[in-house]
Amino acid sequence: MKTALSAALAAQGYDTLTQVQEAVTAPELAEADLLVSAQTGSGKTVGFGLAIAPTLLGEDEAFGPSGAPLGLVIAPTRELAMQVRRELTWLYREAGAYLASCVGGMDPRDERRALERGTHIVVATPGRLRDHIERGAIDLSAIRAVVLDEADEMLDMGFREDLEFILSSVPEERRTLLFSATVPPMIAKLAKNFQRDSVRITTVAEATQHDDIDYHALSVMPRDAEKAIINVLRYYEAPNAIVFANTRAMVARLTARLSNRGLNVVSLSGELSQSERTNALQAMRDGRAQICVATDVAARGIDLPKLDLVVHAELPSNHETLLHRSGRTGRAGRKGVSALIVPPSAFKKAQRLLKWAKVEAEWGPAPSADAVLARDSERMMADPAWSEPVSEGEAAPVAELTDKFSAEQLAAAYLRLYRGQHSAPEELGEVNQAGPRPTRDFGPSVWFSISGGRDAGAEVRRIMPMLCKAGNITKDEIGAIRIQDTETFVEIAERAVAGFIKALDGRMEIETGSELTRLDKPPVLKGGKPGFKGKPRHEKKPHRGQGGPRGDYSKSDKPDWDKKPKWDKPRDEKPREDKPKFEKPAKPKAAPTDWDDAPAPRKKKPKGEPKGGAPKHRGPREDRHEGAVSERKPRHKPDGKPGRKGADKPKGPPPPKGKANSKKNKARAAAAKAAKSGKGGDAVPRRPKS
Numbered sequence: 001m002k003t004a005l006s007a008a009l010a011a012q013g014y015d016t017l018t019q020v021q022e023a024v025t026a027p028e029l030a031e032a033d034l035l036v037s038a039q040t041g042s043g044k045t046v047g048f049g050l051a052i053a054p055t056l057l058g059e060d061e062a063f064g065p066s067g068a069p070l071g072l073v074i075a076p077t078r079e080l081a082m083q084v085r086r087e088l089t090w091l092y093r094e095a096g097a098y099l100a101s102c103v104g105g106m107d108p109r110d111e112r113r114a115l116e117r118g119t120h121i122v123v124a125t126p127g128r129l130r131d132h133i134e135r136g137a138i139d140l141s142a143i144r145a146v147v148l149d150e151a152d153e154m155l156d157m158g159f160r161e162d163l164e165f166i167l168s169s170v171p172e173e174r175r176t177l178l179f180s181a182t183v184p185p186m187i188a189k190l191a192k193n194f195q196r197d198s199v200r201i202t203t204v205a206e207a208t209q210h211d212d213i214d215y216h217a218l219s220v221m222p223r224d225a226e227k228a229i230i231n232v233l234r235y236y237e238a239p240n241a242i243v244f245a246n247t248r249a250m251v252a253r254l255t256a257r258l259s260n261r262g263l264n265v266v267s268l269s270g271e272l273s274q275s276e277r278t279n280a281l282q283a284m285r286d287g288r289a290q291i292c293v294a295t296d297v298a299a300r301g302i303d304l305p306k307l308d309l310v311v312h313a314e315l316p317s318n319h320e321t322l323l324h325r326s327g328r329t330g331r332a333g334r335k336g337v338s339a340l341i342v343p344p345s346a347f348k349k350a351q352r353l354l355k356w357a358k359v360e361a362e363w364g365p366a367p368s369a370d371a372v373l374a375r376d377s378e379r380m381m382a383d384p385a386w387s388e389p390v391s392e393g394e395a396a397p398v399a400e401l402t403d404k405f406s407a408e409q410l411a412a413a414y415l416r417l418y419r420g421q422h423s424a425p426e427e428l429g430e431v432n433q434a435g436p437r438p439t440r441d442f443g444p445s446v447w448f449s450i451s452g453g454r455d456a457g458a459e460v461r462r463i464m465p466m467l468c469k470a471g472n473i474t475k476d477e478i479g480a481i482r483i484q485d486t487e488t489f490v491e492i493a494e495r496a497v498a499g500f501i502k503a504l505d506g507r508m509e510i511e512t513g514s515e516l517t518r519l520d521k522p523p524v525l526k527g528g529k530p531g532f533k534g535k536p537r538h539e540k541k542p543h544r545g546q547g548g549p550r551g552d553y554s555k556s557d558k559p560d561w562d563k564k565p566k567w568d569k570p571r572d573e574k575p576r577e578d579k580p581k582f583e584k585p586a587k588p589k590a591a592p593t594d595w596d597d598a599p600a601p602r603k604k605k606p607k608g609e610p611k612g613g614a615p616k617h618r619g620p621r622e623d624r625h626e627g628a629v630s631e632r633k634p635r636h637k638p639d640g641k642p643g644r645k646g647a648d649k650p651k652g653p654p655p656p657k658g659k660a661n662s663k664k665n666k667a668r669a670a671a672a673k674a675a676k677s678g679k680g681g682d683a684v685p686r687r688p689k690s
Contacts, residue, residue: 004061004094005053009046012090018043023201024051024177031055033198034177035191044179045087045149048073052145055175056120057095066098066118068142072170073123074163076154078103078274079281083303084149085123097121102128102138105274112137126154126162133169145175151187152180157297160186167194182320212330215338215361217350219431222343226257227426228366229313232339233263233291234425235367235375238309240284242302243293244325246314254293254313261423268294268302296321302328312340315349319356341366344431365431372425380418442479444494449517450510453484463488463510470510471500482525489523 017025020038024047034051038044056070057063063070073088075081081103089099100114102124108131115122115138122129122138132138146167148154154163167176176195180187183200191198220228233241243258245251248269255267266280266289283289284304294302296316310329316322329336340361342350354361367375390398401410452458460481467478467490477500479491492500501508501518508516 005050005091008091008094014046018047020044020201021047021050024048029199031175033175033191033195034201035183035187035195035198036177036179036201037181037183038179045084046091048147048149048177048179049088049091051177052147052175053092053095055145062094062096063092063098063120066120068139069100069115069119069122070142071121071145071147072140072143073121073147073149074126074129074154074166075123075149076125076157076159077297078105078125079268079277079302080150081123081125082278088121088123092121099123102132103274104128105277108132108137115139126159126166130162130165133166140170143170143174145177146170147177147179149179150181151178151190152182152184155184155186155190160190163190164193181324212334213326213336213338213359215326215340215354215359217340217342217354217361217363218366219342219344219347219363220366221429221431222345224366224426224428225313225341225343226254227428228341229254229311230258230261230263230423231367231369231372231425231428232311232341233258233309234372234423236309236337237375237379238337239287239290239306240304241291241309241311242304242307242325242328243291243311243313244316245293245295246316248295250314251293251295258291258293263291263423264289265291265293268292270295270297296325303331304328306334307331308334308336310336310338312338315340315342315346315353319353322353322357323359366428367425369425369427373419376419376422380415442491442493445479445491446494446497447519447522448490448492449519449523450488450490451515451517452513453486453488455485458483458488463490466510466514467492470504471496472503473500482523484525489519489525491522 020036020042021044024034024036029051031054036044036048038047052071073081073084075084081101085099085101088097092099097120098118099121100111100119100123102111102115102122104125104127106128108128111128111132115132124132129138133140148163151163154160176198178187178191178195178198218228218232229243233243243254245254248271251267251269255265258265266283268277268280272280280289280292281302281304284292292302293313307329310326312322312325316325326336326338329338340350405413450458450463460483463481463483464475464478467473468475471492473492473496477493477496479493480489481491482489504510504516510516
């Protein structure tokens with residue numbers, strides 16, 4: 001290791017390197033591409049800073065004049081990029097390195113001026129770096145090493161195309177280091193395409209990670225979730241704490257609620273500008289604020305030196321996010337607490353997250369108001385001011401107070417003033433279930449038989465309270481209840497049998513008609529097993545059309561194909577009543593007596609004559625007889641040509657509707673009548689358009 005880097009580590013208080021730092025700085029990996037799985041808080045920032053130092057410096061102890069950048073570090077968020085820059089600044093200070101940042105939310109003109117002046121290492125976010133490359137504001141021809149920090153998070157945020165564009169723009173003769181909490185297929189594909197024979201390094205096993213973090217799963221009622229957050233913050237009184245929420249709306253809500261309670265709180269979410277985010281983090285670092293309410297993306301990469309508490313106001317969507325959140329605390333050897341607020345509806349989800357994250361959590365209720373006040377008293381009594389002697393400047397006021405007030409009055413006044421400086425805790429309701437119920441070992445038992453089963457309408461919900469009431473036992477002392485067709489079997493713990501029989505007072509029945517019999521051994525139920533309910537699958541009779549174990553019918557269920565079905569029975573041969581059968585009368589045919597009287601043959605129509613000939617019209621009904629001639633005239637259009645039905649009617653508006661005594665309606669009715677009689681012509685007034 002370079003002397004300048006060793007001096008920087010010693011000045012920062014590094015006595016030993018972490019596991020990931022030792023792994024990436026191995027001498028045999030000095031020029032190799034690395035694919036590193038490193039969890040949050042494992043010291044990977046300093047680790048890759050030490051890993052790329054030999055590549056950037058070569059044989060020199062310090063950097064030369066600044067020009068085109070030699071190293072490139074890409075991070076997913078602005079906060080993480082700025083955090084990486086701060087870490088590398090003190091690490092390379094003795095080596096004389098100049099660092100520049102290219103992150104979204106900052107003035108790009110300032111970044112271009114810094115790049116023009118020259119730099120050794122550039123720390124950037126993918127989007128802003130690609131913008132500088134496309135504008136020609138950065139020269140990547142001298143790049144020797146590229147580091148992708150939190151590569152899995154960058155892919156999840158949709159930066160895959162940007163990363164491929166950036167890696168294609170840097171020289172091929174370079175070192176590429178990928179740091180990721182997990183290695184999904186997308187990360188493996190990225191490493192295959194842009195790394196040369198990369199070495200896979202797994203530093204921290206998931207089973208042993210976060211040893212410095214105590215996980216607490218706090219069961220609360222839904223209406224007390226926000227109150228529980230206040231009590232947790234007051235109970236631990238951490239110098240810095242982060243409260244995680246899933247949405248911006250929830251961040252705004254919690255920030256307002258905590259601020260109204262007198263807590264020093266700031267917020268981080270995607271809707272804030274870069275300057276607002278920077279000011280919020282600076283307020284946390286210099287002590288003006290102790291609580292930060294943030295979303296997952298906004299809090300990515302936050303590293304606060306005294307962050308001792310993480311509160312999950314809303315459970316994350318996956319266990320990886322749970323580990324990333326909790327990894328904000330318990331860093332650099334400090335102990336931390338990760339508290340999960342778990343309402344009843346999220347109980348199963350919390351269990352799954354903790355199981356997949358492979359961490360053990362202590363289940364219990366949230367701190368009550370009494371617990372918070374008791375913790376305040378402990379902190380008050382542990383204050384070193386109690387053991388310090390009275391100074392000369394304090395002697396006169398102390399003497400005045402002791403002369404004027406009693407010791408009890410002084411203690412009460414001090415306690416009131418102390419509690420007045422802190423927000424009062426919240427009262428919480430009782431929780432039905434404060435954690436996973438352990439599996440109960442029932443132990444040895446005795447079986448009883450009750451007369452009456454399924455045929456008599458026996459049900460577990462009726463038998464259980466009857467047993468408890470008649471035998472003076474609890475439901476925890478009752479095991480399995482197996483209801484059969486004609487009887488019911490009940491399992492009772494052996495420790496409660498004596499009291500159970502004594503409470504029955506020799507009657508051996510739990511109600512009238514339900515006799516109770518003690519069995520010497522567990523009953524063998526259907527299926528051949530003690531306590532087995534129902535038939536095994538292979539013994540159940542198949543329904544019609546379903547085969548048995550071998551696909552055929554059992555003997556009892558095999559259909560008799562020779563037997564005629566019910567619907568094939570012959571009908572009763574009852575003689576039907578004599579009913580005249582309808583017969584269509586034959587049409588008489590009159591044969592001509594003489595060929596001269598025969599009808600004339602039908603003549604064919606000449607060509608060109610319209611089909612059907614001249615139109616035929618029927619006359620009045622009384623004239624419809626053979627040889628009658630109709631006196632009705634055919635309908636024609638006004639021009640004299642035959643047309644469709646109703647063509648001879650004059651065009652005009654429909655009969656007027658409305659009041660009959662209306663002048664306008666009377667005029668229209670008269671005009672329509674005149675037109676119908678042929679005296680009015682087309683002088684029918686038109687209805688105005690609406």
